[in-house]
Amino acid sequence: MSGVGAHLADRWLRATTAGGGTDRLSVVVTRIPVAGDRPYDVIVGRGLDDELPRLIEGAARVAVLYPPTLRERAAAVAEAARAKTVLIEVPDAERGKTVEVAAHCWDELGAAGFTRTDVVVGVGGGATTDLAGYVAAAWLRGVRWVPVSTSVAGMVDAAVGGKTAVNIGAGKNLVGAFHPPAGVLCDLDALDTLPAEDIAAGLAEVVKGGFIADPRILELVEADPKAALDPRSDVLRELIERKIQVKADVVGVDLRESGLREILNYGHTLGHAIERREKYTWKHGHAVAVGMIFAAELGRLSGRLDEDTAARHRRILELLGLPTSYDKDAWTDLEAGMRVDKKTRAATLRFVVLDGLAKPGILAGPDDDLLRRAYAAVAR
Ligand SMILES: NC(=O)c1ccc[n+]([C@@H]2O[C@H](COP(=O)([O-])OP(=O)(O)OC[C@H]3O[C@@H](n4cnc5c(N)ncnc54)[C@H](O)[C@@H]3O)[C@@H](O)[C@H]2O)c1
Ligand SMILES: O=C(O)C(=O)C[C@@H](O)[C@H](O)[C@H](O)COP(=O)(O)O
Ligand SMILES: [Zn+2]
Numbered sequence: 001m002s003g004v005g006a007h008l009a010d011r012w013l014r015a016t017t018a019g020g021g022t023d024r025l026s027v028v029v030t031r032i033p034v035a036g037d038r039p040y041d042v043i044v045g046r047g048l049d050d051e052l053p054r055l056i057e058g059a060a061r062v063a064v065l066y067p068p069t070l071r072e073r074a075a076a077v078a079e080a081a082r083a084k085t086v087l088i089e090v091p092d093a094e095r096g097k098t099v100e101v102a103a104h105c106w107d108e109l110g111a112a113g114f115t116r117t118d119v120v121v122g123v124g125g126g127a128t129t130d131l132a133g134y135v136a137a138a139w140l141r142g143v144r145w146v147p148v149s150t151s152v153a154g155m156v157d158a159a160v161g162g163k164t165a166v167n168i169g170a171g172k173n174l175v176g177a178f179h180p181p182a183g184v185l186c187d188l189d190a191l192d193t194l195p196a197e198d199i200a201a202g203l204a205e206v207v208k209g210g211f212i213a214d215p216r217i218l219e220l221v222e223a224d225p226k227a228a229l230d231p232r233s234d235v236l237r238e239l240i241e242r243k244i245q246v247k248a249d250v251v252g253v254d255l256r257e258s259g260l261r262e263i264l265n266y267g268h269t270l271g272h273a274i275e276r277r278e279k280y281t282w283k284h285g286h287a288v289a290v291g292m293i294f295a296a297e298l299g300r301l302s303g304r305l306d307e308d309t310a311a312r313h314r315r316i317l318e319l320l321g322l323p324t325s326y327d328k329d330a331w332t333d334l335e336a337g338m339r340v341d342k343k344t345r346a347a348t349l350r351f352v353v354l355d356g357l358a359k360p361g362i363l364a365g366p367d368d369d370l371l372r373r374a375y376a377a378v379a380r
Pocket of ligand 3: 157205268284
């Protein structure tokens, strides 16, 4: 499973030296192609609303799903669409990622007479775009959709790759579909209003990309964590683009997670179990941060990952102010939660671990003692 992202080191260098310097970066638009049956671009830049009409071409109607925090932004997107729009406000964050909210959206599409040429647009963070994508995937068995991503986690991960889903009591993202978007808009201006805690949470997914595929990400965070957290910095932009490239490289060859795509689940087996136990009130990135420390420990204790790389996980996540521990009494619940992970096969739990930096692999069926010892590293 190694080698993903090997060409990444030079891509950013080429892009940034083409015109030179920070001023150029504030106006430049980067297009990161995602391969597949229906290829599309992830577009990163500032002031991107003019890109929308091309992505929704041919649509008579556009439904714009958004949470209350992004009401104004959604109105601007609706205006930019230059089509008949249906604005659908949905509950914020994970509260919007439910079957009931999706059903409400389908009722609204029905009332508006949405047809197969119409388009669903999700304006918001990963929770809202996951919901919007699923609403689009199921409506008339699949209509076009466009995520207008407004959070770091959304831009670098959720909006890219076509995994759409809602949560149910039994587990995170258990109901969903693979339904790639027509294109992805990552307007960096949106990050100006994103709470600092959500910037950090999104960086957990960026750090994940560093450990599984692009170590330059880790160097950038270590060199200047303050800049990594600054929504106006070139460092954050570079981190975002690098992580999008990691994701594009993977989902472009394995949309349906038949193999390689599993590496993007690094830290998620325990992470999702924590989210389930917390009834989806924990930030996804926080849960994934704890989950990555656990996964690093699994790698180390099973003799696959060296001590330094394992320790580097905690150091980097702490630099970003991310959580690195969880309830010491939670193990029984978490073990049960991990059994519904989508990587599980029959009774065999499977984890993404590292065989070294940027060398992800699978650990299948670790024994209970190993799991408990790895959990001891995060238990508090
Ligand atoms: N589909 C995938 O491949 C994939 C990948 C990664 C994460 N996810 C999912 O994405 C979600 C996590 O993403 P997230 O952290 O963006 O969650 P989120 O959508 O809940 O957003 C976090 C918070 O930030 C607010 N917000 C978002 N953009 C804002 C902005 N520009 N200004 C002010 N507030 C803003 C939201 O209203 C919310 O309160 C989880 O549900 C996770 O499962 C999916
Ligand atoms: O895109 C993927 O594949 C991922 O695993 C990315 C994860 O960051 C993301 O949280 C995803 O939603 C998890 O998918 P799931 O299939 O484990 O629910
Ligand atoms: Zn994730």
